[in-house]
Amino acid sequence: MRGSTGEHTVASPARVPGNLVAPLTSFVGRHTEIEAAAGLLERHRLVTLTGPGGAGKTRLAAQVAADRSDRYPDGVWWVDLATVSDGTAVAETVAEAVGAPIVGGRVHALRNHLAGWRSLLCLDNAEHLLDGVASTVEAVLHGCAQVSVLVTSREPLGVPGEAVLGVPPLSDDDALSLFVDRARLVQPSFALDESNTAAIRSIAAHLDGIPLALELAAAWLRTLTPGRWRRVWTTGSRCSSAVPVAHSGASAPSPDPSTGATRCWTRPTASCSAGSPCSPGRSVLPRRGRSAPGER
Numbered sequence: 001m002r003g004s005t006g007e008h009t010v011a012s013p014a015r016v017p018g019n020l021v022a023p024l025t026s027f028v029g030r031h032t033e034i035e036a037a038a039g040l041l042e043r044h045r046l047v048t049l050t051g052p053g054g055a056g057k058t059r060l061a062a063q064v065a066a067d068r069s070d071r072y073p074d075g076v077w078w079v080d081l082a083t084v085s086d087g088t089a090v091a092e093t094v095a096e097a098v099g100a101p102i103v104g105g106r107v108h109a110l111r112n113h114l115a116g117w118r119s120l121l122c123l124d125n126a127e128h129l130l131d132g133v134a135s136t137v138e139a140v141l142h143g144c145a146q147v148s149v150l151v152t153s154r155e156p157l158g159v160p161g162e163a164v165l166g167v168p169p170l171s172d173d174d175a176l177s178l179f180v181d182r183a184r185l186v187q188p189s190f191a192l193d194e195s196n197t198a199a200i201r202s203i204a205a206h207l208d209g210i211p212l213a214l215e216l217a218a219a220w221l222r223t224l225t226p227g228r229w230r231r232v233w234t235t236g237s238r239c240s241s242a243v244p245v246a247h248s249g250a251s252a253p254s255p256d257p258s259t260g261a262t263r264c265w266t267r268p269t270a271s272c273s274a275g276s277p278c279s280p281g282r283s284v285l286p287r288r289g290r291s292a293p294g295e296r
Ligand SMILES: Nc1ncnc2c1ncn2[C@@H]1O[C@H](COP(=O)(O)OP(=O)(O)OP(=O)(O)O)[C@@H](O)[C@H]1O
Pocket: 025, 026, 027, 028, 029, 030, 051, 052, 053, 054, 055, 056, 057, 058, 059, 060, 125, 152, 154, 178, 211, 212, 215, 285, 286, 287, 288, 296
């Protein structure tokens, strides 16, 4: 870490620079993607993880960043852009995260502060601020030769030199593991057995291995068995591929299995017609407020 004199000070293990915090839930699978992202970060200074809402971009970025933190003696710095609404505020938000005093222009101040640092900047949830993020990132990459940037965004930034890695769905086995793991959070005694394995595999397949959808589905086990959940879901919605969840995405949904009166959104799918409860207009998972990577 650099002190105010600009000299490096030796960081003890307990005082590693950066602001990554440990996640509160287990991480599942993604060995191939972790290796791919790490390989890209070895060769490129800007790597963007892309994919639809809830695909696991943020979680993967946090895992990759944590795994590689010892390569960045001046720290891994996490900046959540989800709540930033104005592209002109990106540089200031990043500056605040890394502790850069704003003197003069914001981008200028940020670049001066990071010059000479060997750091990884993680800019999370950038898709609604592509221009602001792109210009800030370009300035940092030009002015700070030893800083790398890992971005999560539903779309690439379009900056020269950007390496893009699409985050695919979880594999069938990893989707099953995530579902079971999250099911145990709401029902600690939950176990895979002959009575529920087929239903859970079917749910996971219908949710296309999208982690957020799997987590929300697992939360239903507070009130439904997997078999009951599958029946409600396949018969109670107008859209067979819909995931019945509360639109806020903030809490577990409260279905009415007797009527199937569930509200839903869904991933993009041909089986959802415009105007249905599962309109493709709502085809990506809603942004949820996240204040820290540890809450992922
Ligand atoms: N590999 C994984 N292991 C465990 N949990 C995961 C994994 N991937 C994603 N999750 C969980 O699934 C949820 C959605 O993941 P995440 O927030 O990373 O998606 P996202 O692609 O960043 O979505 P958005 O586009 O809305 O920002 C989170 O609660 C996250 O912790």
